[in-house]
Amino acid sequence: AQSVAQPEDQVNVAEGNPLTVKCTYSVSGNPYLFWYVQYPNRGLQFLLKYITGDNLVKGSYGFEAEFNKSQTSFHLKKPSALVSDSALYFCAVREYTGGFKTIFGAGTRLFVKA
Amino acid sequence: EAQVTQNPRYLITVTGKKLTVTCSQNMNHEYMSWYRQDPGLGLRQIYYSMNVEVTDKGDVPEGYKVSRKEKRNFPLILESPSPNQTSLYFCASSSNRATGETQYFGPGTRLLVL
Numbered sequence: 132a133q134s135v136a137q138p139e140d141q142v143n144v145a146e147g148n149p150l151t152v153k154c155t156y157s158v159s160g161n162p163y164l165f166w167y168v169q170y171p172n173r174g175l176q177f178l179l180k181y182i183t184g185d186n187l188v189k190g191s192y193g194f195e196a197e198f199n200k201s202q203t204s205f206h207l208k209k210p211s212a213l214v215s216d217s218a219l220y221f222c223a224v225r226e227y228t229g230g231f232k233t234i235f236g237a238g239t240r241l242f243v244k245a
Numbered sequence: 246e247a248q249v250t251q252n253p254r255y256l257i258t259v260t261g262k263k264l265t266v267t268c269s270q271n272m273n274h275e276y277m278s279w280y281r282q283d284p285g286l287g288l289r290q291i292y293y294s295m296n297v298e299v300t301d302k303g304d305v306p307e308g309y310k311v312s313r314k315e316k317r318n319f320p321l322i323l324e325s326p327s328p329n330q331t332s333l334y335f336c337a338s339s340s341n342r343a344t345g346e347t348q349y350f351g352p353g354t355r356l357l358v359l
Contacts (some may be wrong), residue, residue, distance in 0.1 A: 230295050
């Protein structure tokens with residue numbers, strides 16, 4: 132069965148510093164991995180996804196993620212954090228088992244301090 | 246504007262009083278899904294629909310019903326709500342061409358069952 136782990140409930144970083152939000156996964160077949168962001172009182176917004184190809188995926192708002200098959204990880208990164216990046220981030224894996232099922236991690240709250 | 250809409254956005258009800266949360270998308274997507282978000286648990290999939298008249302259970306279907314009579318609509322029905330169904334609910338849609346298709350989320354419905 133597929134699963135997703137986000138080992139950090141919260142990540143704190145100073146504005147201008149690089150940020151990393153961690154995600155590890157477990158799937159039985161090819162991984163289809165996603166990152167979403169949730170701002171207060173808003174729905175989830177898509178950031179980026181890994182389907183196949185380059186291990187470094189670039190997404191919205193300057194975010195990128197590195198797919199590492201051997202470590203089964205898909206960490207979200209940004210070279211220089213902004214205060215406006217403060218939000219709740221979800222990693223997710225999608226699988227086809229006769230229909231599309233999606234498993235989300237528990238979420239990581241990112242605080243960027245000015 | 247491409248969007249997923251949900252109504253109502255906020256709902257307070259009492260135990261046992263049937264309710265329906267509506268979801269509609271204007272992107273001609275075949276796939277639609279319902280999730281609930283609870284603190285520390287991330288999002289969990291309730292039901293999904295691969296196309297009109299095709300629905301299936303997600304990971305937490307107990308106490309919920311769905312129907313898909315039209316492509317654009319996917320209502321979530323709680324026939325006898327209980328306090329443990331107090332949660333934040335999200336509807337999402339995507340194309341069903343491939344597992345890697347991006348899901349688009351509605352703004353959420355916050356439900357309180359007393």
